[in-house]
Amino acid sequence: MKTLRWFLGAFVLTGLVTFVCVRHLSFLFYPDLPYVDFYGRSLYILILASVLCLYRIARGPTSADRIVAVDILGIMIVGLCSILTISTGRPWYIDIGIAWALQSFISTLALSKYLEGKGFDE
Amino acid sequence: MLTGLGLIFVGAGLAFDLFGCLGLVRLPDVYNRLQAATKCVTMGTCSILFGTFLIVGFQAQGVKALLCIVFLLLTSPVAAHAIARGAHRSGVKLWKDSVVDKYAEDREGEA
Numbered sequence: 001m002k003t004l005r006w007f008l009g010a011f012v013l014t015g016l017v018t019f020v021c022v023r024h025l026s027f028l029f030y031p032d033l034p035y036v037d038f039y040g041r042s043l044y045i046l047i048l049a050s051v052l053c054l055y056r057i058a059r060g061p062t063s064a065d066r067i068v069a070v071d072i073l074g075i076m077i078v079g080l081c082s083i084l085t086i087s088t089g090r091p092w093y094i095d096i097g098i099a100w101a102l103q104s105f106i107s108t109l110a111l112s113k114y115l116e117g118k119g120f121d122e
Numbered sequence: 123m124l125t126g127l128g129l130i131f132v133g134a135g136l137a138f139d140l141f142g143c144l145g146l147v148r149l150p151d152v153y154n155r156l157q158a159a160t161k162c163v164t165m166g167t168c169s170i171l172f173g174t175f176l177i178v179g180f181q182a183q184g185v186k187a188l189l190c191i192v193f194l195l196l197t198s199p200v201a202a203h204a205i206a207r208g209a210h211r212s213g214v215k216l217w218k219d220s221v222v223d224k225y226a227e228d229r230e231g232e233a
Contacts, residue, residue: 034125035129038129038132038133042132042133042136045136045139045140046136046139048140049139049140049142049143050143052143052144052146052147053143053146055147056146056147056155062152062209062214064152064205064208064209064212064214065152065155067205068146068152068155068156068159068160068205069146069159071160071201071202071205072142072143072146072159072160072163075163075164075167075194075198076139076143076163076167078167078171078190078194079135079139079166079167079170079171082167082170082171082174082187082190083132083170083174085174085178085183085187086174086177086178091181091182091183094174094183094186094187094190095186097190098186098189098190098193101190101193101194101197102193105197105198105200105201108201108204108205109200109201109204111205112201112204112205112207112208112209113204113208114208115205115208115209115212116207116208116211116212117211117212
């Protein structure tokens with residue numbers, strides 16, 4: 001069972017790394033962007049990290065694992081919005097990032113108070 | 123010149139994000155996962171935002187990226203500390219090879 005899990009993880013990681021090296025998401029960006037290969041592949045790397053976070057959310061043994069993974073996913077999406085600000089040339093993506101950071105902080109505090117077993121108004 | 127430096131910052135931030143999430147998957151305990159993931163991902167995201175500032179320059183987007191760095195550096199340790207405190211108080215066990223638990227000793231001293 002352990003060897004099967006190792007084999008599956010190594011297969012998924014090598015497959016995604018090969019996919020990142022071969023293709024890039026260039027259709028999202030404006031056509032004369034410099035370094036378009038770099039930005040497309042960076043989106044793939046962030047998607048891979050988000051998939052790892054979703055794995056931990058789906059298969060956390062305790063609820064504290066899930067809260068940690070949701071917090072980490074929220075911080076990473078701020079970075080994703082920042083890369084989209086550069087690569088699409090639309091300046092309102094970074095506003096989405098700031099609002100997402102605020103929302104993620106408040107929701108993490110509320111979830112940790114809930115985990116502690118107290119009321120929300122304490 | 124500044125664009126190249128910004129691209130280096132963005133690449134370093136992506137590497138930190140990926141290794142932080144790998145630690146989130148691979149480590150054995152809630153507290154170990156929290157340590158690896160929070161430090162690495164906060165550093166990586168701040169590096170990506172600083173790279174954005176270097177690439178864009180002193181426009182509205184760049185200044186907002188600097189503001190977002192300050193906000194993340196202020197709020198992320200607070201959130202991690204709240205999660206660790208809540209997990210310890212709700213009775214999540216440490217990993218079986220952990221050697222010290224200072225917070226449990228302090229709480230025994232309180233009670």
